Amino acid sequence: MVRIKKVALLLFSVLGILLVATGCGQKDQDKTVKVGISSADAPIWKVVQKQVKKDHIKLKVVEFNDYNQPNTALSQGEVDINSFQHQFFLDAWNKAHHSDIVSIGVTMIQPMAIYSHKLKSLTAIKPGAKVALPNDASNEARALQLLESAGLIRLSPAKDNLPTPKNVRENKLNLKFNVLDAAQTAHSLNDVDFAVVNGNVARSAKLTAKDRIYIEKVSKKSKPWINIIAVQKKNKDNATYKKIVKAYQTEAVLKAVKKLYGPQSVAAWKIKL
Template structure:
C-alpha cells in the first residue's frame, strides 16, 4: 500500500512538473510586441491612429511622432530616432538623398494629395488681377510643382528646365504679371491675407482647415503626377523589414482611404490603386 502511494506521489510530481514546463514554454513562445516610431505631418494623425489600431493584431505598437516641418522627419529617420516616416513625395525624398548623401528608400505608396490654389480675395481664376501676388512653397520640388500647377491652370507658361525642375526663372509667359513670393510650405496657408492667391500643399491646407471645395483650382492627377506620389520611407537596410511591410499593407486599405477622403476630400488619390 505504501509502495503504491509512493508511486502515485512520484507520478503526481512528474505531472505537475510537465504542466509547469509546458506553461513556461507556452509563455516563451508568445509573440513579443514590436514598437515602431512613425514620423508624420500632424495633419495625417487621424490616418495613423486608424493604422495603429489595425496592426495591433500583428503585435505591432505604433508610436506616432508629429512634425511641423519638412526637414526634421528625414533627419530623425537617418539618426534612427524613427523606424519609418510618412510625410513626403518621391521627388522630395530623391532630392533629400542627393543633398544629404543619405540612403532613405520608399517602401510603399500612400496617397497623392493634389495641390490647390486658394484665395481670400477672388473666387475663380478669371478674376485673378494683373500684378497679383502669389505665394508658393520655397523648397525646390514643391516650388516646381506649384509652378506646373499654375501652368496647368493657364496662368503662366514655363520653359523646359534643364534639370526638369522649373523655378520662377523658367516663367517665359506671364500675362497677368504675377508677383511670386516663395515661403516655407507651412506658411503658404497663413499668407492668404497678404496675397491674392496661394498654391498650397494638401496637408498644409488641411492643417489650416482649408477645404478643397473652397479652392479655386485643384491640380489634375495624371502621368506627370508620379514624382508627387507620397510614400512611406525607411532606411535602406530596412527596406524588406517584415514589420514595416505589415504597416504598409495596413495603410493600403479601403478603410484608410475613407479617412484620407474625409481629411483631404474625394480628389485625394490612394496611390496604391492607380498606375501612373
C-alpha cells in the same frame, strides 16, 4: 482525496504559470516601430495602428509640423520610417543632405491646390497679384506646373524636370512669387492674393473647398508626386516595415483618407500612371 486535491492544485498552478509565460512571450513578440508623419495625417495613422496590431506591431506615431524634421529624424534614427513626402521631395532631400533614404511603398496622391481668402475664381486674379509658393525645390516645381495647368503662366523646359521661377517664360499677369516653407503657405493667405498649398498643409490650416479656386488634376505627370513610406536604405527589405505598408494600403485607411482630405484623394496603389 487530499492527495488528489493537491495534485489538482499543482496542475492548476503549473497551467497558470504557463499561461502567464505564454502571455509574456506574446507581448515580447510585439515590435515597436516609430513612424514620423505630418501632424495633419494623425487620424489616418490611428487606423493604420489598429491594422498592424494583428501582426504584433506596436506603431508609435511621431508628429511633425514642417517638411524638414521627418527626414532628419529618420536619418538620425529617431524614427524608423516616415510618411509625409512624395518621391521628388525625397530625391531632392537625398541630394542636398547626402542621405540614403528610400521608398518601400506608395500611399496617396494628395492634389495640390490654389487657395485664396480674397478671390473666388481664377478669372478674378488681377495683374501684379502676389502668390505664395513652397520654397523647397520639388514642391516649388510642382506649384509652378500647377499654375501652368491653370493657364496663369507658361514654363520653358527645365533641367531634371524641376522648373523654378527662372523657367517662367510667360507671365501675362505679372504675378509676384513669394516663396515660403511649404507648411507656411496656407498661413500666408492674409498677406498674398492666393497661395499654392499642399493637401496636408491645407488640412492642418483648416482650409476647405470654399477657399479653393483650382485643384491639380491627377494624370501621368502626377507620378513624381505620389506620396510614399520611406526608410533608411539599409532597412528597405525589413519585413515588419513592409507589413506596415500593406496595412496602409487597405480600404479602411482609404476611407479615413477620403474622410480627412475629401474625395479628390487618390489611392496610389490602385492606379497605374
